[in-house]
Every structure is written in C-alpha cells, then in structure tokens.
Amino acid sequence: MSENETLLKLEGITKRFPGVTANEKIDLELETGEIRCLLGENGAGKSTLMNIIYGLLQPDEGKILVKGKEVKFHSPRDAINHGIGMVHQHFMLIPTFNPVENVVIGKGGTRKIMPDIRGAEKKFVDLAKKYDMNLNPKTKIWQMSVGEQQRVEILKALYHGAEILILDEPTSVLTPKETEHLFKILRALKEEGCSIIFITHKLWEATTISDKITVLKQGKVIDTVETKSTDAKSLSWMLVGRKEIQKIEKKGGIEGERILEVDNVWARDDKGLDALKGISLEMNRGEILGLAGVAGNGQRELAEAISGLRPVTKGKIKLKGKEITRCNPRRIQKMGAAYIPEDRIHCGAGQNLTIKENLILKKYYREPFSRKGFLQFPKISNHCANLIDDYNVVCRGAETLGKQLSGGNLQKTILARELDAEPDFIIAEQPASGLDIGAGEFVQNQLIKSRNRGAGVLLISANLDEILLISDRVAVIFEGRIMGVMEADQVDIGIIGEWMLGSDGGKKNAEKETESLEEEKVQ
Amino acid sequence: MGVIDAAVVITILAAAVRIATPLIFVSLGEIITEKSGVLNLGVEGIMLMGAISGFYTAYTFDDLWLGMLAGVLVGIIFGAFHAYFCIFLRTDQTITGISLWILGLGLSSFIYRIAFSGYFVRPRISTFPRISFPILHEIPWIGPIFFNHNILVYLGFFAVPIVWWLINKTEFGLKIQAVGEHPKAADTFGINVQKIRFFSVVIGGAFAGAGGAFIPIGSLGSFVDNMTQGRGFIAIAIVIFSRWNPLFAVLGALLFGTMSAMGTRFQVMGIDIAHQALLALPYIATIAALVMFNLSKKGKRGGAPGSLAVPYEKE
Ligand SMILES: Nc1ncnc2c1ncn2[C@@H]1O[C@H](COP(=O)(O)OP(=O)(O)OP(=O)(O)O)[C@@H](O)[C@H]1O
Ligand SMILES: [Mg+2]
Numbered sequence: 001m002s003e004n005e006t007l008l009k010l011e012g013i014t015k016r017f018p019g020v021t022a023n024e025k026i027d028l029e030l031e032t033g034e035i036r037c038l039l040g041e042n043g044a045g046k047s048t049l050m051n052i053i054y055g056l057l058q059p060d061e062g063k064i065l066v067k068g069k070e071v072k073f074h075s076p077r078d079a080i081n082h083g084i085g086m087v088h089q090h091f092m093l094i095p096t097f098n099p100v101e102n103v104v105i106g107k108g109g110t111r112k113i114m115p116d117i118r119g120a121e122k123k124f125v126d127l128a129k130k131y132d133m134n135l136n137p138k139t140k141i142w143q144m145s146v147g148e149q150q151r152v153e154i155l156k157a158l159y160h161g162a163e164i165l166i167l168d169e170p171t172s173v174l175t176p177k178e179t180e181h182l183f184k185i186l187r188a189l190k191e192e193g194c195s196i197i198f199i200t201h202k203l204w205e206a207t208t209i210s211d212k213i214t215v216l217k218q219g220k221v222i223d224t225v226e227t228k229s230t231d232a233k234s235l236s237w238m239l240v241g242r243k244e245i246q247k248i249e250k251k252g253g254i255e256g257e258r259i260l261e262v263d264n265v266w267a268r269d270d271k272g273l274d275a276l277k278g279i280s281l282e283m284n285r286g287e288i289l290g291l292a293g294v295a296g297n298g299q300r301e302l303a304e305a306i307s308g309l310r311p312v313t314k315g316k317i318k319l320k321g322k323e324i325t326r327c328n329p330r331r332i333q334k335m336g337a338a339y340i341p342e343d344r345i346h347c348g349a350g351q352n353l354t355i356k357e358n359l360i361l362k363k364y365y366r367e368p369f370s371r372k373g374f375l376q377f378p379k380i381s382n383h384c385a386n387l388i389d390d391y392n393v394v395c396r397g398a399e400t401l402g403k404q405l406s407g408g409n410l411q412k413t414i415l416a417r418e419l420d421a422e423p424d425f426i427i428a429e430q431p432a433s434g435l436d437i438g439a440g441e442f443v444q445n446q447l448i449k450s451r452n453r454g455a456g457v458l459l460i461s462a463n464l465d466e467i468l469l470i471s472d473r474v475a476v477i478f479e480g481r482i483m484g485v486m487e488a489d490q491v492d493i494g495i496i497g498e499w500m501l502g503s504d505g506g507k508k509n510a511e512k513e514t515e516s517l518e519e520e521k522v523q
Numbered sequence: 524m525g526v527i528d529a530a531v532v533i534t535i536l537a538a539a540v541r542i543a544t545p546l547i548f549v550s551l552g553e554i555i556t557e558k559s560g561v562l563n564l565g566v567e568g569i570m571l572m573g574a575i576s577g578f579y580t581a582y583t584f585d586d587l588w589l590g591m592l593a594g595v596l597v598g599i600i601f602g603a604f605h606a607y608f609c610i611f612l613r614t615d616q617t618i619t620g621i622s623l624w625i626l627g628l629g630l631s632s633f634i635y636r637i638a639f640s641g642y643f644v645r646p647r648i649s650t651f652p653r654i655s656f657p658i659l660h661e662i663p664w665i666g667p668i669f670f671n672h673n674i675l676v677y678l679g680f681f682a683v684p685i686v687w688w689l690i691n692k693t694e695f696g697l698k699i700q701a702v703g704e705h706p707k708a709a710d711t712f713g714i715n716v717q718k719i720r721f722f723s724v725v726i727g728g729a730f731a732g733a734g735g736a737f738i739p740i741g742s743l744g745s746f747v748d749n750m751t752q753g754r755g756f757i758a759i760a761i762v763i764f765s766r767w768n769p770l771f772a773v774l775g776a777l778l779f780g781t782m783s784a785m786g787t788r789f790q791v792m793g794i795d796i797a798h799q800a801l802l803a804l805p806y807i808a809t810i811a812a813l814v815m816f817n818l819s820k821k822g823k824r825g826g827a828p829g830s831l832a833v834p835y836e837k838e
Contacts, residue, residue: 054711055713056710056711075710075713075715076710076711076712076713077712077713078713079713080713086711088711091708092705092707092708092711092712093705093708094700094701094704094705094708094709095704095705095829096700096704096829097697097700097701097704101697104694104697105694105697105698105701105709105712105714106712107712107713108712108713108714108715109694109697109698109714110694111694112694113693113694113695114692114693114694115693115694115697
C-alpha cells in the first residue's frame with residue numbers, strides 16, 4: 001500500500017434527469033487510505049454521483065477510472081467486483097433475511113446452487129468481531145435497529161472485499177454514541193488502506209473524520225480542500241454562499257391551555273411486544289416538548305399511537321380535552337394534529353405520487369381543492385406551486401415523483417404538507433435528519449413559529465443537540481417509559497444522559513430541583 | 524349414520540389425495556411466482572391450456588408422458604407471456620392475469636372443438652395406471668389412502684419438499700425472495716430483478732400447465748369445457764392460506780380435496796342434501812379456512828412478499 005496512489009478517479013461525469021442536471025462535469029480523485037467528505041445542500045447531486053460510482057446509475061458523459069484503468073459499470077455487481085461498496089442513504093437490505101443471507105447474495109450471488117451459509121456465517125462473525133461490531137447473525141433485518149442495519153451494510157461491503165467504501169449520510173440516523181462507534185470503525189478501515197467517501201450535512205463530522213472535503217453545489221464541484229486547512233465557518237460559507245439564516249426567536253412562554261394529555265398509555269410494537277409501558281405526558285399550547293431517547297425505545301410507537309396509526313392497548317390520549325384514543329387518523333388530523341414521521345419513504349410520502357399529489361394528500365377532499373366531488377386542478381396547482389416555493393423544494397416541477405426527489409427534498413415536501421395547514425398540535429419525528437444546514441434551520445424555525453402562534457410541538461429526536469436547541473421542556477423515554485421531564489433552561493445533561501441509558505439515579509435530585517414534575521409517573 | 528364405514532372414509536380420503544394433486548402443482552408454482560413479487564391470477568387459464576394441449580397430445584400420439592410434457596411446455600409459454608407483460612411492459616398484474624384466464628378459457632374450448640369436431644362419442648384416453656407401493660400400501664389406512672395412486676400423484680407430492688428446498692435453501696430461492704421482498708435492494712446487490720422474476724413466473728407457468736394436464740391425463744381421461752372449475756383460483760387461495768409455504772399448501776390442497784370428495788360421495792350415496800350445496804362445499808370450506816387463518820394472524824408480517832404485485836422500475 002503506497003501512499004498517495006490514486007485509487008478512484010472521475011473525469012467529467014455528467015448525469016441528467018429529465019429537467020435537472022444532477023451532476024455536471026464532475027472531476028474527483030480519491031487516494032488510497034483517504035477519507036473524503038462530500039458536502040452539499042439537499043439536491044446537490046451527492047447521492048446521484050455515488051450511485052454512478054456504485055454502478056446503479058450510468059453516467060451520460062465522463063469516465064470512471066479504478067487504479068488507473070477505465071471501467072464501465074453496468075450494474076452494482078461490476079462495481080463490487082472492482083472493490084467498491086456502498087451504504088445507502090435509505091438502507092438496502094432484504095428485511096426478511098438475516099445478515100448472512102443478505103451478505104451471501106450481496107454480490108449478485110455466488111453462482112453456486114446452494115450457498116455455503118455456514119461458511120459465510122463464520123466469515124461474517126469473524127469480520128464483525130474484527131471491527132468490534134456486536135451483531136447477531138441470526139436476527140432478521142426488520143427486527144434490528146437502524147444502527148445495527150447500518151453495521152450489517154458496512155460488513156456486507158467489507159465481506160465482498162470493498163476497498164472503496166461509500167457511505168451516504170450514515171450518521172443522520174445514528175445517536176451520538178453510535179456515530180462515535182462508526183468513526184472508530186472508519187478509522188480502523190482507513191488504517192488498513194481502505195478509502196472512504198462519506199456524505200454528511202454536519203460540518204463538525206466533516207472536519208473531524210475526513211482528510212479532504214469536496215463541496216458540491218447544484219451538481220458541480222465548487223472546491224476540494226484539505227481538512228487541515230479549513231474550518232466550519234469557511235465551509236458553511238462555501239456551502240450556503242449566503243449569510244447565516246436569521247434565527248426566529250422564541251417569544252416568551254405563552255401560558256396556553258392543555259393541548260395533549262397522554263395518560264398511562266400502553267401499546268405494542270410490530271412484533272407484538274409491549275413497546276409503551278404506561279406513558280404519561282402532558283403538553284400545553286405554545287410549548288415545544290422535546291422527547292429525547294436512544295432510537296427504538298418506543299418513540300415511533302408513541303408517535304403512532306397519538307396520531308391514531310397504532311392501537312392503544314391501555315390508557316387514554318386526549319387532544320384539546322377530547323379523547324382520541326380510538327379515533328382514526330383522519331379524525332385526529334381534522335382536530336388539528338399534524339404528524340411528520342421518521343420513515344419518510346414508507347410512511348411520510350407516496351413514492352409513486354407526484355409532489356403535487358403528495359402535497360394535497362391530507363386535504364384533497366376539502367374545499368377549495370375539491371368541489372362537489374370534483375378536484376379543482378387550477379387551485380391545486382397554484383397551492384402546490386406556492387408551497388414548493390415557500391419550502392424551497394428543489395425539483396423540476398410539481399409533477400416530479402416522490403421517488404425522484406433527493407432525500408432532503410422529500411422531507412421538505414412532507415413538512416410543507418404537514419405545517420401548511422397551521423396545525424394546533426405537531427408531532428415531529430427527527431424532522432431535520434438528512435436536511436442540509438439551511439433546510440435544517442428552516443425546519444427548526446418553522447417549529448418555533450408554530451409554537452409562537454400557539455401550537456404544541458412534540459419533537460422526537462435522537463439528536464440531543466437539536467432537542468436542547470429549541471425545546472421548552474425535555475422528556476426522556478427509555479424502554480417505553482418516561483424517565484423524567486425537565487425544564488429546558490434547567491437541564492442537566494448528566495441526568496438526561498443517565499435517563500437515556502435507563503438509570504434513574506439522578507432522578508431524585510431532579511425532583512428536588514424542578515418543581516413542575518407532575519408529568520412524571522415512572523413506575 | 525351407519526352408511527359411513529371405514530371403507531367409505533378410505534375411498535373419500537384416497538379421492539381427496541387425487542383431487543389435491545393438481546392443486547398442489549398449481550399452488551407450488553404460484554408460490555414461486557408470488558415469492559418473486561409477481562401475482563399470476565391467470566393460472567386458471569394456464570391450467571385449461573395445459574389440459575387441452577396435454578389431452579390433445581396424449582390422444583394424438585397415444586403417449587401420456589408426451590401429453591404431460593406438452594402441458595408443461597404450454598404452461599411455460601403462457602407463463603412467459605404473463606411475465607413479459609407484467610415485468611417488462613409493467614402492465615397491471617391483476618388485469619393481465621384475468622385476461623390470461625379468459626383467454627385460456629376460450630382458447631381451450633375452441634381448440635377442443637377444432638381438433639375433435641365430428642366425434643359422436645367424447646374422445647377418451649386411458650389414464651396413468653395406479654402403482655401400489657410395495658409394503659407401504661399394505662399399511663392400514665395410510666396405505667390405501669396415500670400409496671395406491673398413479674405416478675403423477677406421487678410426483679406432485681414429491682415436488683413439495685423440492686420446491687420448499689428450492690425457495691429456502693438454494694441461491695436461486697434466496698434471490699427469488701429478495702426480488703419479491705425489496706427489489707430495489709436486490710438491484711443494489713447486483714441481482715437482475717427482472718430476470719429472476721421472469722424465470723419465477725415461467726416456472727410457475729410450468730407448474731400450472733402440469734396441474735392442468737393432470738386433470739385429463741392423470742384423473743378424468745377426457746376433456747370437458749372449463750374442466751378446471753375454478754381450481755386455479757382455489758390454488759391462489761391455498762397459497763394465501765399456506766402463508767407462501769409449500770408444506771402448508773399441501774394441507775390446503777388436501778382440505779379442498781377432502782371436501783370435494785365428500786361432496787361427490789354423499790351425492791352418490793343419496794344423502795339428502797341439495798347437491799348444489801354439496802358441490803359448493805369445498806369452495807365454502809376454502810373461504811372459511813382463509814377467513815379463519817387471517818383472523819388468527821399475529822403481527823403485521825403475514826408472510827406475503829413485501830413487493831407482491833408491485834412492478835419494479837429501474838430509474
Ligand atoms: N431518478 C431520478 N429522476 C429524476 N430526478 C432525479 C432522480 N434522482 C435524483 N434526481 C434529482 O437529481 C438531483 C440530485 O439528487 P441527489 O439525490 O443526488 O441529491 P443529494 O445531494 O443526495 O441530496 P440530499 O442531501 O437531499 O440527499 C435532485 O434535484 C433530484 O431531484
Ligand atoms: Mg442524497
């Protein structure tokens with residue numbers, strides 16, 4: 001392994017989709033053992049470029065060279081055979097398979113009638129041990145947390161001999177701890193001469209892990225810089241190219257009425273096990289309640305229970321004083337609730353629906369969009385054009401399909417749909433994950449705006465920073481129970497951290513310190 | 524009810540095994556097809572085409588095996604037809620399947636009329652002879668019920684573990700499941716989604732053709748218009764009932780077979796129930812079984828392939 005050897009070289013890569021040029025004359029050189037970070041706004045063309053390197057898309061123009069030899073990839077199989085592996089922005093694993101089965105056919109198969117599952121399992125387990133990843137090779141993917149799924153994806157790439165590992169926004173679904181772990185793995189890989197392309201929207205990650213940073217904008221490379229010789233400020237200047245977005249200030253706490261009461265609620269997860277074990281929460285108008293917790297501790301189930309998507313086995317939920325425990329989602333939504341789900345692909349938006357259709361999904365049957373049973377297309381088009389503008393969705397028009405949108409722009413579409421109706425109560429699950437800096441701040445501003453006009457916002461996030469930034473109060477969920485609630489201005493990170501890990505050692509102190517802890521009904 | 528003695532029960536159950544055989548063939552094929560993410564509602568039509576081509580070939584060349592082969596070949600052709608439309612042209616799978624059924628229904632009768640016009644007596648072939656397994660057929664109950672049938676019946680039951688093995692243990696089977704579950708992920712694995720789906724549908728067609736050809740060649744000895752009587756659709760119901768598991772599909776097929784044989788038998792014995800009700804018995808039982816099974820299902824994942832009936836489009 002000689003230093004500074006060019007492993008991968010792109011020359012003039014151009015990719016056009018109908019109406020947009022996603023990549024325009026992109027040049028890029030990646031050295032052996034280098035960690036390269038790609039930065040760029042939503043829709044800048046990062047995922048497209050990676051999909052081209054991985055053989056999923058074919059470029060319209062340009063050349064790809066691996067170790068100095070020109071290659072043409074017709075499918076990912078060719079790319080894998082040239083030592084390229086990829087962890088996708090939206091995970092690409094067969095949910096009903098276990099990791100070993102995924103790995104075995106992960107290279108287009110072994111061309112044997114019966115794959116050597118046992119041998120593969122051994123190799124997989126050894127590999128997992130080597131990188132200190134704790135994975136059960138027999139657990140089905142759909143039963144794994146996103147962090148585990150990501151590790152499976154990484155191992156799958158390594159299993160097939162990846163020398164170039166592409167990670168498309170790997171940290172947007174991870175908790176800080178998991179991100180640390182991931183960085184450790186990446187450094188170990190780098191030590192072994194593996195090259196890594198790493199996409200992120202978080203500048204500190206870019207400056208922490210990478211050797212060089214490339215900034216993309218509207219499909220073009222703006223610049224490539226050495227990480228050593230740059231800092232977050234100049235990066236964000238390059239990225240945004242304009243002044244920092246004005247931050248909306250929180251207006252002094254509006255003493256509002258009760259908007260949400262969750263009283264001793266129980267619910268089951270998809271496996272039929274109790275995911276919520278007696279959750280109690282109360283929220284007023286004009287406040288943002290941040291729900292912190294390690295992913296997979298019942299957050300999604302709680303959000304679904306409140307929005308009417310998941311049956312509640314025990315307990316009561318009240319919205320604006322009316323019981324909604326057994327109401328269907330449309331009833332709840334008509335009462336002024338909005339839901340921004342974490343799973344934007346399956347739950348948040350129709351992949352085969354146009355942006356326009358996605359935007360009016362919740363109100364197509366109402367005046368003025370529908371009159372006497374007929375859709376009013378001019379009105380709809382007008383409305384959608386405005387939303388696309390307001391929320392800055394980068395697309396080639398309202399007829400673009402959901403699946404053609406970049407990850408961040410799909411999220412903006414969902415936000416536009418949910419927030420436009422000025423809801424009184426909003427559940428936002430990881431609303432800013434996968435958004436670029438500008439869009440992320442935009443979302444936070446929108447949530448604060450909603451709060452200021454008197455809406456209640458339940459912000460669910462694994463990202464503690466995000467929660468602390470805009471919440472009025474912070475609650476922590478662990479294994480389906482609320483560990484405690486604190487006023488945001490009195491937050492003790494230490495205690496929050498302990499709560500997130502399930503220890504309530506600090507709870508007693510917190511109780512003494514904070515007076516408004518009636519919400520807390522931990523069993 | 525003194526009329527029902529052991530001999531009657533054995534006759535009914537033995538008939539049930541025979542009636543179940545074409546259903547086993549067809550539902551095995553449909554399981555493979557659906558596992559890959561394609562729905563083929565046209566198996567009824569493919570069965571009819573398999574029946575007529577099998578019968579015609581067996582009659583003309585006086586060779587039963589050649590007849591079976593013809594049924595399978597026609598099944599492959601029709602399967603390929605369905606696959607081409609659904610996978611490459613991305614037509615609606617339900618509508619394509621129903622068209623295929625109607626096509627098979629009309630075409631099979633049409634061919635029969637052209638090929639056998641001017642016969643006064645319904646043309647017949649001698650069916651496969653029974654083979655009694657040595658020793659095994661002497662086991663009381665089990666022997667006469669399971670081990671006194673023609674070779675095709677044994678083949679059908681033998682195919683069950685084979686198909687199970689194919690789906691769960693071979694690489695091809697893993698790929699079938701992958702493209703049926705999450706085709707986009709399979710694509711990123713470097714698996715040719717459309718190719719795997721095409722082959723799966725074609726294999727399903729071959730099984731449906733065999734199931735159809737079985738009825739004249741392995742059981743009745745002649746061809747009658749619409750002789751499958753909706754068994755293709757029953758096979759689809761069995762697939763759902765079986766949770767896409769070949770081993771359970773056998774149970775479904777045997778259940779239908781038993782009800783069907785009971786209906787016929789009771790009619791012959793002159794038991795005083797409207798014969799329409801007896802004829803409807805197996806169909807009602809199938810619906811009841813489906814309802815019961817689905818009511819008892821636990822959790823969201825009922826075993827249906829995640830992308831069933833969703834065409835895959837590479838961008
Ligand atoms: N299959 C497609 N058909 C049409 N347009 C597409 C398709 N895939 C991507 N695009 C468009 O190409 C542009 C680049 O998308 P890409 O997914 O590469 O962005 P990205 O940089 O990864 O953004 P994000 O940070 O939001 O994930 C976007 O404008 C997007 O709408
Ligand atoms: Mg992307």
